[in-house]
Amino acid sequence: MPTSQLIAATEFCIYHNIELSFIESLQQSGLITVVVQEERIFVEENELPQLEKMVRLYHEMDINLEGIETITYLLQRMNDMQRQIAELNKRLSLYEG
Template sequence: METDQLIAIDLFCTNYNVEYSFVQSLGEAGLIDTIMIQETRYIHIPQLQKLESIIRLHEDLDINLEGIEVVHHLLKRVETMQNEILILKNRLRFFEGN
């Protein structure tokens, strides 16, 4: 497996000054995807923005893991609804144009 799109969690934690156990618990909760390669746990680089956002929620707003799960769930629902609204607007424009 190519590791050019992966970053070791321990390296991430060192650079961001975050507890390894916190990132590990995020993986166990299903908030981020991790992968184990030769006894080292990695995170996919495209997930870094999501992980940074979660860390800000945790550190800046003092939200615990359960709260982060709720916020993440609500944000996904809002995104889904925004996509549905966009689809409905496009349909409406189509029918208004005819």
């Protein structure tokens, strides 16, 4: 994977004023994926929007890791259900028209 698509976790933490242990905890919980190169932790660029949401929940709303896990799970379920509804609506429109 090219290094240009990786963000150093330490830089992310400095920018967002959080501890590196928070990112490690999210990774251990399976909420994000990190890449370790030369004993440094990196976050993939496509993970940044989700990671920034979790930082806001933790930092600004004072939600703990367990709460973030629950919120993330419920949001994922909701998105899955919305996709299913859209697919079912498409199928239904074939029979109505």
